[in-house]
Amino acid sequence: MAIGKEIFELQSVLGYSFSDISYLELAVTHSSYTNEQRSRGINTTSNERLEFLGDAVLELVISEYLYTNFKKYREGALTKMRQSLVCEKMLSKIAAELEIGKYLNLGHGEEISDCRKRPKILADALEAIIGAVYLDSKGKDDNACRELVLAFYKKEFSLLTSAQTTDYKTRLQQLAEQDGAVLLEYRVIDQTGPEHKKTFTVAAFVNNNEVGRGVASNKKDAEMLAAREALILFGAVV
DSSP states (O other): OOOTHHHHHHHHHHTOOOSSTHHHHHHTBOHHHHHHHHTTTOOOOOSHHHHHHHHHHHHHHHHHHHHHHOTTSOHHHHHHHHHHHHSHHHHHHHHHHTTGGGGOBOOHHHHHTTGGGOHHHHHHHHHHHHHHHHHHHTTTOTTHHHHHHHHHTHHHHHHHHHTTTSOHHHHHHHHHHHTSSOOEEEEEEEEESOTTSOEEEEEEEETTEEEEEEEESSHHHHHHHHHHHHHHHTTOOO
16 A cells, blocks of 8 residues: 555656655555545545546557657557557556556455456556646646656557567567477458558468457558567567
8 A cells, every 4th residue: 555655665666756745645546445435434535537637648648659750650550559558458567567556555355355466457557647647747847747658668669669670570480480380371350441541450370370460551560560469479589
């Protein structure tokens, strides 16, 4: 539970110092905790409204980054890339790496059922923290929240950028061949947009089992992204 010195420890983990620490305290307070407190006659607020704000801020920062750094990708591809970055799975992964779970204020029932590791709770808390930083830094350091989000996603952005220049398809083929007679193929499973402005979704299959997906404005880049995802699945260093 983030009380006293632990809330300041969380500041250090995030790499951001709050002017008003109550924003951070609110961001890590789950509704189960507030409900429990209210049953005891103590009026408290959960992080749900901050989560709402943080979700919007996150989408804007990610959208701006993708727009600026992936100029050859069209709207459809950028939208799907953004969806993969702001989804619950990705948010909970980042939150787990930051060990956000150990700082959460949870109700007793959630505490004993080990909800500190539950993906949705972690994802929601991370969005709430983003909202908290946005409010705390507004008018004082308007770049602080953006910089925080970009720091959270540094590894993921690096992987997306390297996918444009690294031959993941060759690496995946080599890995597949190490396992003997393995059938590796790529299939276009979706394409949207007009003929001159299509967005392709390609899946990589090994022995007819899907192992990765990629989305791009051309089949080659989509195949490369699918191969990268497959390599990650197989534990290869990418």
